[in-house]
Amino acid sequence: MVVDNTIQKSFFRAYRKYEIRNSMCEYAWENGKAERINGIIKNNYLIHRDIKNYHQLTIEVDRSVQLYNLEKLIKRVTKIKSC
Numbered sequence: 001m002v003v004d005n006t007i008q009k010s011f012f013r014a015y016r017k018y019e020i021r022n023s024m025c026e027y028a029w030e031n032g033k034a035e036r037i038n039g040i041i042k043n044n045y046l047i048h049r050d051i052k053n054y055h056q057l058t059i060e061v062d063r064s065v066q067l068y069n070l071e072k073l074i075k076r077v078t079k080i081k082s083c
Contacts, residue, residue: 041068 014020029035045064051057 037068041065044068 041061041064045067046057046060049056049060051060
C-alpha cells in the first residue's frame with residue numbers, strides 16, 4: 001500500500017504537536033504481525049457491525065478483540081485435547 005507523502009507528513013506532524021508517542025513501527029509495513037491482526041479484526045469482525053460513531057467503534061473493537069482471543073484459545077485447547 002502506498003501512502004500519500006503529504007498525509008504521512010500530516011500524521012507525524014500531529015503526533016509531534018500532541019506529543020503522542022508511537023509505540024509501534026514508523027511505517028505499517030514494518031510491523032506485519034500487528035497489521036495482520038488489525039486486518040483480521042477489521043475484515044472478519046468489524047465489517048459485519050453497523051458502527052455509526054466513534055463510541056460504538058471503540059466498543060466493537062474491544063468486543064472483536066475479545067472474540068478473536070477467545071476463538072484462538074478455543075482452537076488451541078481443542079488441538080491440545082485431540083492429541
